Amino acid sequence: MALIRFVSNGQIVLQSIVSSDGRMPTVLSVARQAGVGVLFNCEVGDCAACIVGVRTLHAPAQGVFPLTDKERFLLRAMGRLTDADIADADAGRRPANVRLACQYRVGDEDIIVDYGHAMGGG
Numbered sequence: 001m002a003l004i005r006f007v008s009n010g011q012i013v014l015q016s017i018v019s020s021d022g023r024m025p026t027v028l029s030v031a032r033q034a035g036v037g038v039l040f041n042c043e044v045g046d047c048a049a050c051i052v053g054v055r056t057l058h059a060p061a062q063g064v065f066p067l068t069d070k071e072r073f074l075l076r077a078m079g080r081l082t083d084a085d086i087a088d089a090d091a092g093r094r095p096a097n098v099r100l101a102c103q104y105r106v107g108d109e110d111i112i113v114d115y116g117h118a119m120g121g122g
């Protein structure tokens, strides 16, 4: 089971519980189903419109869904993740704190997704 808190401008907009039935929906699909206004465009990891800040409060034993190649490329090119951030995420030492909502699939983690913060460029 995943617990996702969507936050914008410091305010919790919505808490969503995603049952772990093996589907592993993307953060973007959870947001869209719940009516949370995470921006998006391409939905395939090419445009970066859906950048969100992510704070992982609890990660499942097997770790969170790994960064996709598109996330590595775009977020590094935009200066949102460093090589060290990516190495830490890949090694399971520290989940990435910026993701593409259309690429990040949730399993059994407890996370805060900040889409207002991400839009502000911080």
Ligand code: FES
Pocket (backbone or CB within 6 Å): 039, 040, 041, 042, 043, 044, 045, 046, 047, 048, 049, 050, 051, 100, 101, 102, 103
């Ligand atoms: S909507 Fe384009 S990268 Fe996610």
